[in-house]
Amino acid sequence: MTPHILTRSLDRSAMIFLLIVAAVGILLPLSNLLLPAGSMFQVPTYLMSLFGKYVCYAILALSIDLIWGYCGILSLGHGAFFALGGYAMGMYLMRQIGSRGVYGNPVLPDFMVFLNYKELPWYWYGFDMFWFAALMVLVAPGVLAFCFGWLAFRSRVTGVYLSIITQAMTYALLLAFFRNDFGFGGNNGLTDFKDILGFNIQSDGTRATLFALSCLALAVGFLMCRAVVTSKLGKVLIAIRDAESRTRFLGYRVESYKLFVFVLSACMAGVAGALYVPQVGIINPGEFAPGNSIEAVIWVAVGGRGTLIGAALGAVVVNYAKTVFTSGALAPYWLFMLGALFILVTLLLPKGIIGTFNDWCEPNRLRNRAKQKRDPIVESAAAEDGVTLPRPAE
């Protein structure tokens, strides 16, 4: 079974993508750690953390592409799952501070002492153990996505209505997490982390490891998405995207499929958030802002939805542009540029970067196909070489 899924999910472009991710994930930390500071090829730690952030965004973008590009579910609240994963990790990191906090309380994080908490709220129990926090990184977004999706998909809420309620969901969470008495640090969020699994979170070695792990998570997430979209389930997802009611009349329980892929995607977003927090050093309610989720959707649109690779590429490209433009004289205009980018991509590159690139390569494939039509022998030969369109899953 396993080799079968692997051979099916790994076409040439997927291999190239994984090679690049692996190369970046290995070479960048090595150059940071092994080369002397100031060397031309040495990647400074701040830059590595910045790229680490992009990689986490790329995982978030993948998770959005899985539901939007393949199943037509446009979630404008995916940042909520990202932030929940981030908070779960943040809670673990807070508990690791222990008595090294400003107030020196061995159990209560600083903000709780400050807010006159007498004891740890029950929902903070267990977060001193890494395995529990890691589990919650998946469970918290997963359960929210399950409840939300179960209600929404069963009631056949689709299209723009679904998008609006996902916005409402993340906005409601934003308001809740802003409250001091909610027990997650209010508007300051969680910060001042000291160490993770006993390693100093500021040290170059930990940062390099976190970066490599983020790349690994991106690769694993990508492989998982590929395995899903190249399976028969992937074909059902596309069928739902293109003709939902037709799919129902074939006997597929559409809501179960949507729920499955929505929960899977939320868990992925949670993992992205959990890797993001130790690298940026803070998680606050701002991560729930509806604008963040919309921005993530723009990354996917720019890179090309329904391509997976495009989503990851879009996340890195747009965020790199954001870093460049928000640190210069153009800083006040970044949001205008982002808006303009979205409009331009919609008008000029409706299929995004990768989608347009694939279209350029298409004439080649069309020519091949035209040849096959005239010559059946070529057809069978071409089919054997795997030159034709995606072959049946066999």
Next chain:
Amino acid sequence: MNMMDTKATSALLYLDGVHVSFDGFHAINNLSLTLAPGEMRAIIGPNGAGKTTMMDIITGKTKPDKGEVLFDGIVDLTKLDETKIAELGIGRKFQKPTVFESQTIEDNLLLSLNVDHRVRGTLFWRKSRDEAARIERVLETIRLTDSRHMLAGSLSHGQKQWLEIGMLLAQDPKLLLVDEPVAGMTDVETHQTAELLKEINRDNKTVVVVEHDMTFVRELGVKVTCLHEGTVLAEGTIDDVSANDRVVEVYLGR
């Protein structure tokens, strides 16, 4: 009463006294229809006669306000949703050909196979030799073997109609509901479609065909039901029905 019951249980599809209204418009009005297993029936009627609404009721898309809809004599279709009804073995071809345009012809058929449709089964599903052979047979029947790797969206209108009939075949249902299969087809294609449907019916499948094209209905040579304003106006052979004064009146206007 007793006679009614036997009629209901021996029929494959049994509609009795069905009413549906949309915002006060009576789309279906006291409609009663009985189909024997293995029967092929043509349904004709002017625009707005309620033909498509009837199909919507049978497939669970629309719930009737009143009346009985039984499948196989025992299953109450009004209580089930589209997915359950499809699983029972009722397949439908839509008026406007609805195929999955961004997927290949072969994948369209593969999606239609009546195998395990639950999420987990579908995720780990692998095509067996038997299922591959079935797809092969359907491809041959609908004459699309050569273009199996083409996207369904690139097919001509007539070919899409055939692909959708092929999807019905892959689904292997007991009852096929075929809505306007020859709309937009050339005469030759129309003739071939009639042959295809007759062949399917010979395979001991029950078929309901909704069609405007009288030549086509005549070619099918089966019992005809004429609907008008949501109720049965006439039933019988095509000659009987087209000789019926009321049918002529409805079609030509009063």
